[in-house]
Amino acid sequence: MAHKILLVDDSKTVRQQVAVALTQAGFTAIEAGDGQEALDQIAKNADVRMIVCDVNMPRMSGLEFLAAMKQAGKMGNPPVVMLTTEGKSDVIAQAKALGVRGWVVKPFKPDHLIAAAKKLTGG
Amino acid sequence: METDQEVAQVNAEMRTVCGDIFPQMVCEVGVALPKGSTKHATVLATLGLGAADVRGALVVMATPEFFRSTYPVASPLALPTETDVLDWAGEVANQTLGRLNNRFAALGCLFSLGIPTVVSGDDMRIDIADDRRRASVRGRLGDHELLLVLHIQRTSGGPLFRASELTTTVGEGEEILF
Numbered sequence: 001m002a003h004k005i006l007l008v009d010d011s012k013t014v015r016q017q018v019a020v021a022l023t024q025a026g027f028t029a030i031e032a033g034d035g036q037e038a039l040d041q042i043a044k045n046a047d048v049r050m051i052v053c054d055v056n057m058p059r060m061s062g063l064e065f066l067a068a069m070k071q072a073g074k075m076g077n078p079p080v081v082m083l084t085t086e087g088k089s090d091v092i093a094q095a096k097a098l099g100v101r102g103w104v105v106k107p108f109k110p111d112h113l114i115a116a117a118k119k120l121t122g123g
Numbered sequence: 124m125e126t127d128q129e130v131a132q133v134n135a136e137m138r139t140v141c142g143d144i145f146p147q148m149v150c151e152v153g154v155a156l157p158k159g160s161t162k163h164a165t166v167l168a169t170l171g172l173g174a175a176d177v178r179g180a181l182v183v184m185a186t187p188e189f190f191r192s193t194y195p196v197a198s199p200l201a202l203p204t205e206t207d208v209l210d211w212a213g214e215v216a217n218q219t220l221g222r223l224n225n226r227f228a229a230l231g232c233l234f235s236l237g238i239p240t241v242v243s244g245d246d247m248r249i250d251i252a253d254d255r256r257r258a259s260v261r262g263r264l265g266d267h268e269l270l271l272v273l274h275i276q277r278t279s280g281g282p283l284f285r286a287s288e289l290t291t292t293v294g295e296g297e298e299i300l301f
Contacts (some may be wrong), residue, residue: 010238011214013207056217058238072229081300085221087292088228096301104298105225106218107144113296119300 002028003121004047008038008065009054009083014106018052018083021110027117035060039068048078049121051114055084055091063091066098075099079120083108125254127189129283130214132230133258137271140222141260144215145193148262148269156259156272160248166190166208167247168216172224172275179234179275181223182249183216184268189267190215205243213239219271225292231284232275 002057007015012033019029031047032085034037034057042048055062062082069075081102082095102116117123124130134152141150168183190211196204203211216239224236249272250256256276262269277283293299 011210013194013196013211013214020196056221056236056238075175076251085218085224087225087297088233089291089293092293092299100301102298102300103293105293105295106221107296109296109298112296116298116300 002026003117003123004028004030004045005051005117005121006032006038006041006045006048006051006078008032008035008051008062009056010034010057012055014083015055015109018108018113021113022117027115027121028054029122034058035065035068037060042074049123050078050117051080052083052117053080055082055086055095062105063095063098066095066100070098076101081113081116081120083113124258124283125280130256133273133275133283134260136223137151137219137231137241137258137260137273140226141269141271143222144218145262145264145269148264150260150262152258152260154259154261154270156249156251156254157270160246162245164243164245165247166212166241166243167249168212168239168241170213170216170220170239172220172234173237175232176279177232177234177275178278179273181216181220182270182272183212183219184230184247184249184270184272185212185268187243189269191263192267193264209241209243213241216241220273222295223273226293227284228288228290228292231286231288233288233290234275245282252275
């Protein structure tokens, strides 16, 4: 059965780009437009095996989402990989301290993201 | 930007970023803003930036056809919708300023990005209060044009790039697994 991955980005275009890459590699993708929607999707989909999350989003940012996950004791399960234009080392360190498992700077290379997804989902 | 040298430096950074996003694009920097308002369908995305003593904004302006022709998700079944076009325009602004954010951090200017706002219409105009303090790039891709305008300044005055703010960054396309 295909592993389910949650894509969190306020841009539908980016979600589509990532979804196309991951579904071609055999994963199933579900989507959320911000951190709050992501929390809702996780509550409804207990079988999510990995989360790919943007940083800069309205309503609830990626870092706020990580903090909410950590507070709920869910950080690391499923693992979270950030996919963002943000590349500053201090922001990455902040996310790492919250338990994020990976960081990919846009524009993403589909092969790299698929390799990371396979490694983190065991698929 | 307080000096011509800073404007030239920011123009060069914008040209690089523009070429990274649209490799086939022919770019010209330091261009004049269009006089008057557009008289054709136009999509305009704006994205603010800020920090304790930095403020500014990026404006991205092109026709809907430009964004439709560069839409990155190919579908043999359907052309990008108007919603797709607006979303992509916002993402172009986001990726442009995101890349500039990383490049500026490595030069000594730190700021955070806002959320893109996108509007479309057929009678739009860009006005900047102090026209000397802006960088601009006009890119041509086939029959289509893209205009990028960046306004950025230190509210405390002085140089835009400061050694005290030099920060390491992860390169575009790179990934790190912890």
